[in-house]
Amino acid sequence: MARRGRVELRRIEDRTSRQVRFSKRRAGLFKKAFELALLCDAEVALLVFSPAGKLYEYSSTSIEGTYDRYQKFAESGTSLDQGDASISNDEDPSNIQSRLRKIAAWSLDNNADDSDASSLENLEKLLKDALKITESKKASAKQENGGSTSGENSNGPRGYDEGKA
Secondary structure (H helix, E strand, O other), X not given: OOOOOXXXXXXXXXXXXXXXXXXXXXXXXXXXXXXXXXXXXXXXXXXXXXXXXXXXXXXXXXXHHHHHHHHHHHHOOOOXXXXXXXXOHHHOOOOHHHHHHHHHHHHHHOOHHHOOHHHHHHHHHHHHHHHHHHHHHHHHHHHHHHXXXXXXXXXXXXXXXXXXX
């Protein structure tokens, strides 16, 4: 099968052709975002505004959660490359499973009665952090369930007209 070659990147003048190309490219972009999330276990959020102002979004988890995570990451001043290399998915401090594993490992390795103050303080910090994350996720779940129910499904792209959503 012969390849088409390189596509010249320039604005498409014909309005109908431009809309068709936008729709096809958008679908391909969302498909790639889904594949990246599925194959690589990546957290992906994608927002696309059409020329007409319609919003299309995809998120492997929740867009709000991913955006909040991005904001925290940006505020810390860490470069994107450094953060990706230094924090594995299991070491992510916002990952509740990782926190619980650390707590379980501590309890297997230590006896609270025989532990020193600094060891107990470390356990207390782990428990407080896990509790904060749990409370935050609970509040988010309540807000999502109690608030607007439109667009709650994060399994695929969703379209909203700007001003109506």
